[in-house]
Every structure is written in C-alpha cells, then in structure tokens.
Amino acid sequence: MRLGIFSDVHSNLEALTAAVEVYKGLDIDQYVCLGDVVGYGANPNECCHIVKGMNAKVLMGNHDAAVAGKMEYSYYYDAAREALDWCAEQLTSENIEWLRDLPYSHRIDDMCFSHGNPLCPTEFEYIFTLEQASDLLPRLDDLSQINFIGHSHLTKSFALSPGEVNEVVARRFGLRKHRKYIITDGSVGQPRDYDSRSCFTVFDTETRVLEYHRTEYDIESAAKKILDANLAVNFGKRLFLGV
Numbered sequence: 001m002r003l004g005i006f007s008d009v010h011s012n013l014e015a016l017t018a019a020v021e022v023y024k025g026l027d028i029d030q031y032v033c034l035g036d037v038v039g040y041g042a043n044p045n046e047c048c049h050i051v052k053g054m055n056a057k058v059l060m061g062n063h064d065a066a067v068a069g070k071m072e073y074s075y076y077y078d079a080a081r082e083a084l085d086w087c088a089e090q091l092t093s094e095n096i097e098w099l100r101d102l103p104y105s106h107r108i109d110d111m112c113f114s115h116g117n118p119l120c121p122t123e124f125e126y127i128f129t130l131e132q133a134s135d136l137l138p139r140l141d142d143l144s145q146i147n148f149i150g151h152s153h154l155t156k157s158f159a160l161s162p163g164e165v166n167e168v169v170a171r172r173f174g175l176r177k178h179r180k181y182i183i184t185d186g187s188v189g190q191p192r193d194y195d196s197r198s199c200f201t202v203f204d205t206e207t208r209v210l211e212y213h214r215t216e217y218d219i220e221s222a223a224k225k226i227l228d229a230n231l232a233v234n235f236g237k238r239l240f241l242g243v
Contacts, residue, residue, distance in 0.1 A: 002027055003108075005185055006200035007034035007115070007150025009051065010063065011041030011087065012189030012239075013225075015198040016050055018217035019188050026202055026213070032106065034150035034185055035061025035115035038099070040080075040235050041189055042225035044087050048095040060102040061115040061150065062124040067091060068100035079232035086231060109205070112144035116151045118182075119143065127182055128152040133165045136182070146181045148203075153187035155199060155212055172211040183210060189222075190235075196242035 004023050009016050023031075033056045038044040040063070051058055065071040067088040073081055088096070104121040105114040112118045117125035119139055127133055127149060136143060140160060157168040159179045168181075175181055186199030193199070197214040223236030 001029045001205045003203045003205065004028035004031045004056075004200070005034065005113070005148050005203060006031070006188050007185040008036045008061070008153050008187035008189060009033070009041075009047050010036055010039050010187070010189040011044040011047050012198075012217075012222050013041070013043035013046045013050075014218040014222040015189040016047050018215045019198045019200050019213075020050065020054070022213060022215045023200070028202065031056035032113050032148070033058040034113060034148060035059045035102070036063045036150065037061070038067055038087050038091070039063030040083055040226075040231075041222060042229045042231065044091050045095055047189075048091070048098065052098070057106050057113070058102055059106055059113060059115055059121075060099075060104045063087075064099045064102060065124075068096055070100060079234065083231050083235065086229065107144065110145035111205075112147045114147070114149055116149060118147040118149065124151060126152050127158075128154050128156045128184060130158070130165055130167060133158040133160065133167075133182055136160065137163065137165065140180065143180050145177075146175060146183065146203075148183050148185055148201075150185050150187070152184055153190055153192035154184050155186045155193050156184045157210075158182045172209065175208040175210065177208075186212060190239065191242045192238075194242045196240055 066073040114121040203210045219239045226236035
C-alpha cells in the first residue's frame with residue numbers, strides 16, 4: 001500500500017492544490033493528513049473542502065483544535081492569536097464541526113499517525129531535535145514501529161533503538177525492522193526548513209521506503225491573500241523564504 005502523508009496545510013490553497021496535483025501521479029492508495037489544515041493562510045474553507053474530497057484520514061492539529069474551540073490559545077503571541085480568531089470567523093459551521101470531530105491519532109498496522117508527540121497526541125508536543133527524540137527512549141516499548149508526525153514544519157526524522165537515537169537525513173530512505181522511527185512530514189503550506197516549496201511524503205508499506213516530495217507553487221498569490229486579509233505580514237513573507 002502506498003500512503004500519501006501530508007501535514008500543516010495552514011489554509012494555503014495554492015500550495016495544497018499544487019501538492020494534490022503531484023500526488024495524482026504517484027499512485028496513492030490512501031491519504032493521511034497529520035493536522036493543521038487551517039491557520040495562518042487565507043483560504044481555510046477551501047482547504048477543508050479539498051482535504052475532505054481526498055477521502056483522507058485527517059487528524060487534529062493544534063490550529064484545528066484552537067479554531068474549533070477544543071484548546072485554549074490566549075497565550076499564543078499576538079499575530080498567531082489574531083490569525084486564529086480571523087480563521088474561526090471565516091470558517092463555516094460545517095467545517096468547524098468537522099474540525100472539532102477530528103481524532104488526535106490514528107493507527108494502521110505497526111504505524112501511528114499524530115500531529116505531535118505520538119505518546120501524548122493531545123498535548124501537541126514537538127519532536128524535532130535529537131534531545132527531544134532521546135526523551136522518548138525510556139518509553140521506547142510504548143512507541144509504534146513507525147510514527148509519522150507534523151507540527152514543526154520540518155523534515156526531521158529519527159531512528160531509535162535501545163539507548164540510541166540517530167537522525168536520518170536522506171530525502172528517500174528505507175526503514176529497518178529492528179528500529180523504531182519518528183518521521184516528521186514537513187509542511188504543505190508553510191515549510192520552515194529553508195526550502196519554500198510545498199513538502200509532503202509517500203510511504204510504501206511493502207518496500208518500507210519513505211520519500212519526501214517537493215513542488216513549486218504560486219507563493220506570490222498565497223502571500224497577497226494574507227496581506228489582503230490584514231493578517232500579519234510575516235505570515236506572507238515567510239512563505240518566500242521557507243522559514
């Protein structure tokens with residue numbers, strides 16, 4: 001089975017549309033979205049509509065939870081809080097209800113999918129450093145064999161074995177059966193690994209090969225919509241830089 005796994009669309013319609021077009025040529029059997037369909041960008045309803053139409057298994061991200069009233073975000077910095085308030089106002093009641101009902105995690109065989117730390121998916125904890133991955137070692141037995149996460153907008157992946165964590169830096173790699181993995185999926189709509197192209201992955205469960213894919217999209221249009229909506233200028237500018 002070939003899984004199309006993507007995350008952190010963040011209301012970026014141009015990026016999502018471009019990613020879906022690439023996926024159409026990659027022979028995908030099932031899609032999994034690791035959360036944050038909305039937030040930051042200017043097209044939350046349109047992105048919800050497209051993701052729904054993909055018949056994907058969609059998980060709850062922190063921005064999804066915030067606009068759906070399932071988490072407190074008053075402690076977020078001003079621009080992020082204002083963007084979430086704006087997003088909540090734009091979303092239809094149908095889409096808010098859909099977001100509210102999203103699960104926090106999902107399992108397929110030896111794989112676990114979540115937005116953040118798979119051991120506490122409702123807390124949205126980050127895992128993008130060796131130290132954070134090493135913190136999982138005392139509970140290694142509780143981890144699934146393969147754990148796909150989003151949240152950081154990075155492409156950090158880690159191989160774990162008793163007493164040891166190694167970062168996997170390849171864009172395409174096979175997974176060894178005697179190790180456990182934390183695989184960060186990157187971001188469709190707001191990459192932060194200094195590559196502005198939309199990022200998403202394909203995982204083949206038979207060959208156990210994971211591959212990152214990137215595609216160009218109309219960043220200028222996406223950024224202009226953010227500015228026109230009077231959202232923080234930085235949310236548009238960072239799209240050009242991939243940060």
